[in-house]
Amino acid sequence: MIQKDYTDSFILNALNLPTISDLDSLSDALAISKRLIFLLTKKTENYYKRFYIEKRDGTSREILSPTYSLKLIQRWILKEILEKVSVSEQAMAYKKGKNNGIKKNAMHHRYSLYILEMDIKDFFHSIKRERVFYLFKNLGYNNLVSNVLTNLCTYNGYLPQGGVCSPYISNLICYRLDNRLSGLCGKRDILYTRYADDLTFSSDNKQTLTKAANIIINIIEDEGFKVNKNKTRLLSPGSHKKITGITVNDSKIKASKQLKRTVRAMIHQAIVTADYSQIDRIRGIVSYINSIEVGYREKIITYINNLSNKDYAFFEEIVEQFNDNKIFKEVQNMHYKGIRYDYDDQVRQGLLEKIVSTRQEYLEKIGKADFLSAHIKSQQDEFKTNAAATKEFYE
Numbered sequence: 091m092i093q094k095d096y097t098d099s100f101i102l103n104a105l106n107l108p109t110i111s112d113l114d115s116l117s118d119a120l121a122i123s124k125r126l127i128f129l130l131t132k133k134t135e136n137y138y139k140r141f142y143i144e145k146r147d148g149t150s151r152e153i154l155s156p157t158y159s160l161k162l163i164q165r166w167i168l169k170e171i172l173e174k175v176s177v178s179e180q181a182m183a184y185k186k187g188k189n190n191g192i193k194k195n196a197m198h199h200r201y202s203l204y205i206l207e208m209d210i211k212d213f214f215h216s217i218k219r220e221r222v223f224y225l226f227k228n229l230g231y232n233n234l235v236s237n238v239l240t241n242l243c244t245y246n247g248y249l250p251q252g253g254v255c256s257p258y259i260s261n262l263i264c265y266r267l268d269n270r271l272s273g274l275c276g277k278r279d280i281l282y283t284r285y286a287d288d289l290t291f292s293s294d295n296k297q298t299l300t301k302a303a304n305i306i307i308n309i310i311e312d313e314g315f316k317v318n319k320n321k322t323r324l325l326s327p328g329s330h331k332k333i334t335g336i337t338v339n340d341s342k343i344k345a346s347k348q349l350k351r352t353v354r355a356m357i358h359q360a361i362v363t364a365d366y367s368q369i370d371r372i373r374g375i376v377s378y379i380n381s382i383e384v385g386y387r388e389k390i391i392t393y394i395n396n397l398s399n400k401d402y403a404f405f406e407e408i409v410e411q412f413n414d415n416k417i418f419k420e421v422q423n424m425h426y427k428g429i430r431y432d433y434d435d436q437v438r439q440g441l442l443e444k445i446v447s448t449r450q451e452y453l454e455k456i457g458k459a460d461f462l463s464a465h466i467k468s469q470q471d472e473f474k475t476n477a478a479a480t481k482e483f484y485e
Contacts, residue, residue: 101230110235131241154250164254177261178268183286184257193382195285196336202292206299209321213287217249267313285334345379364411398424
């Protein structure tokens, strides 16, 4: 069957999508020149920055971040085209609204006795350019426009993890997968949700889940994906239930203890070293945990306030950096404790030396260089000089 090449205005109007039939209308809609569109679609590799994030299993995840010009265009495509198309009810990630997200995904299964978790292997890389092309084609765009939009959203023939449009496109691509799995589960009294590449199935009947597992895998593979069998788990009532990183016990939802320990360690390290380069990441993690456990942000602020009263306040540079880089605006100022130079209070010198040595041990433990060492040494020298002068005065 030969597919006709035309712009389907009926579908575009029904979905309230912009009518684009050629490069001129696309150029007008994007408010950029046709030359720039050509460069962005033909030299795609020049408009991404590649970096890697280490995963828990020791392997690395490739992240491709679009440059500013391409990012602006992808944002337009996301807002004006993609987000106007609904995704499935089972998709919990990359959707706006309070009734979606990682917490909602876990809550959906909190009362079930048995939980089956599956993971799609190389999720974004599995979504090839052809599937993205037919996504735009089925929305009503002709071959030319569908090709250009596809080039603007893909990299080297696949959907890049890190692209602005990639998350929402993945949800749209998985619409049929979600419907097929939902139909299968609905007939078997199984609950199903998908958070990106994490698929969760739950039931009060263990046998029902285990029998459905092979059919589920067949549907996933039939839709062009592969199951990562190393991450397939069946959780029983007596096991530690964790759904997409969220602990579900006794119908309660909690964030990972390890993640909480990690963010507290990051905060402590930032204060002790006066290095706040990870402040945005700290805020992001705290915000994420707070979305799961309401009130966690206030607990962290109390934690930071308690740290600000510790021995770090003996160092002027640490005090200044703390106050200039408030992790949260509600955090109280750290006040410099200063050093008393009374001759009869020589224990203060010993205290300062103990604080300095303790801090050095901590920095060595975490493998951090001390860029405050010169400043701290000058404080120690100043203390010794003043102490000696005080001693001479009283003698």
